[in-house]
Structures are given as C-alpha cells and as structure tokens.
Amino acid sequence: MPQTLFSQDRLSRTLGAVKALAGLVLLAAVSWEVIGGDRLRFSPLFLGVQFIVCLIFLCDFFVRWAAAERKGRFFFRNLPFLLLSVPYLNLMLWSGAEPSRSVGMLIGLMPLLRAFLAMVIVTGWLVGNKVRRLLTAYVFTVVVFTYISALVFYDYELPVNPKLHGFGNALWWAWMNVTTVGAEIFPVTAVGKVFCVLLPSLGMMFFPIFTTYVLQEYAPSKTKDE
Known part of the structure; x- marks a missing residue:
C-alpha cells in the first residue's frame, strides 16, 4: 500500500x-x-x-x-x-x-487557465512551509495573472484605445491596477473594463495574505526573544 x-x-x-x-x-x-x-x-x-x-x-x-x-x-x-x-x-x-x-482569443485562452493551475500546483510543491507555500502560490498568481491581463488588454484595446501605444503601456497599466494605484489609460472595451475591476480586487487580496506571512514568520521569534 x-x-x-x-x-x-x-x-x-x-x-x-x-x-x-x-x-x-x-x-x-x-x-x-x-x-x-x-x-x-x-x-x-x-x-x-x-x-x-x-x-x-x-x-x-x-x-x-x-x-x-x-x-x-x-x-x-x-x-x-x-x-x-x-x-x-x-x-x-x-x-x-x-x-x-x-x-x-478568449476561446484560445481557455487552455491557458488549465496551464496556470498546473503551474500554481508545481510552485506550491517547491516550498515546504504551509504559509510560505500560500504566499508563493499567491505571488505567482498575481504575477502571471497580471501578465495575462496585460496581454488581453493589449489585444482588445490596441485597435480602439488612442492612449495605448504598445505592449509596454499595457503591462504598465496592468501593474498599476493590481497595486490599486490606477493608470491614466482607461479601458474602452467591455473586456478591458472587466480586467480593470479584477486586477485591483486581486491586489487587495494580497495584503492580508502578506500580513499573515509576516506574523507567522516573525511573531514566534519575537516572543522567544522576550
């Protein structure tokens, strides 16, 4: 067995x-x-x-x-x-x-979701600690999802958005939104607007997970020192 x-x-x-x-x-x-x-x-x-x-x-x-x-x-x-x-x-x-x-393009991105789940699982295997595994998987999720969002935003917005001048602008837009800062490039298409809502939501989820990680890593040592 x-x-x-x-x-x-x-x-x-x-x-x-x-x-x-x-x-x-x-x-x-x-x-x-x-x-x-x-x-x-x-x-x-x-x-x-x-x-x-x-x-x-x-x-x-x-x-x-x-x-x-x-x-x-x-x-x-x-x-x-x-x-x-x-x-x-x-x-x-x-x-x-x-x-x-x-x-x-939306249909073609569906297998990429399956690939993304596989990469998250493998990333979790590389980290032993449970809290670190959660943080690593989440950071990986944020990075990959932000990059994919930039690709989708660029593909949909480039023909109709006059403020978008290249993939670099799309990547900058995605990172500014995931950090909840915002960007001067506003989405025009429905798909762009959806990702403009999803990215800050994902970014706001990061802070409690990061706080949990910090408490898990440093609170025990601080108690021990006292």
Whole structure:
C-alpha cells in the first residue's frame, strides 16, 4: 500500500511538471501571437502549439483517471479541468467556423487557465512551509495573472484605445491596477473594463495574505526573544 501511494505521488508530480512546462510553452506562444502576430487571423504556429499542449493536458487527465481508485468521483471532481483542456479553437477552425479575433482569443485562452493551475500546483510543491507555500502560490498568481491581463488588454484595446501605444503601456497599466494605484489609460472595451475591476480586487487580496506571512514568520521569534 505505501509503495502504491508512493508511485501515485511520483506519477502526479511527474505529470504536474510536464503540465507546467507545457503551460510555459503555451504562455510564450500566446505572448508571441498577441504582441507580434497577425491581428486578422491566428498563426499556424500558435494553433499547433495550443493543440499539442491540449493533447498533453487531455493525456494527463485520462492517465490519472485510469490510475484513480474511485474513477467516478475523480471524473466529476476533475471535470472542469477536462473541459479546460479541450482545444476548442482548433476544433472550430477545423469545422469551418471562423470566429472573430476577439472571440477566438478568449476561446484560445481557455487552455491557458488549465496551464496556470498546473503551474500554481508545481510552485506550491517547491516550498515546504504551509504559509510560505500560500504566499508563493499567491505571488505567482498575481504575477502571471497580471501578465495575462496585460496581454488581453493589449489585444482588445490596441485597435480602439488612442492612449495605448504598445505592449509596454499595457503591462504598465496592468501593474498599476493590481497595486490599486490606477493608470491614466482607461479601458474602452467591455473586456478591458472587466480586467480593470479584477486586477485591483486581486491586489487587495494580497495584503492580508502578506500580513499573515509576516506574523507567522516573525511573531514566534519575537516572543522567544522576550
């Protein structure tokens, strides 16, 4: 029994590392597509990378499903991960449906959410302390989500926002909003406005977690010194 648990844990960690690596590749492909790609159609490179990464996510799901003791429970608990792993954009294009750039980009970002969850889990494995793990995972979440928000904001706002002059401006806008300071670039599109609300909300969540970390790390030593 312990050997079985060890094998399952090793399999889980191996698959997690593969998913995290695939997620980084997908993030790089999305960045290239948004910043330097053709704004009229998706590049074959981006579509190919997304399809391969989605296949990796699907294989991960079915391998872990086959190894699970309670397959029904595993399936329903991990169904959202399965739905996020489907290459919807590739399937739509292969079927002859051609969504607009704005709709297609949102659909294409869905597998990136699955990759993001895998990277958060792997980041948590690298830190032993529970509080440090929480802080590390949250800092990672803030950094990656802020970067993805900048990509989405740039992709949607660039054609219609006269104050946006490059991806550097979009990245600056995202960081100013996540720190709750705000920026002089105001969103015009509905998607931009949604992210303009989400970023400060995420930033405000950081402060209590950071306070908890500081108390956990320094309060015991202070008590001991007294």
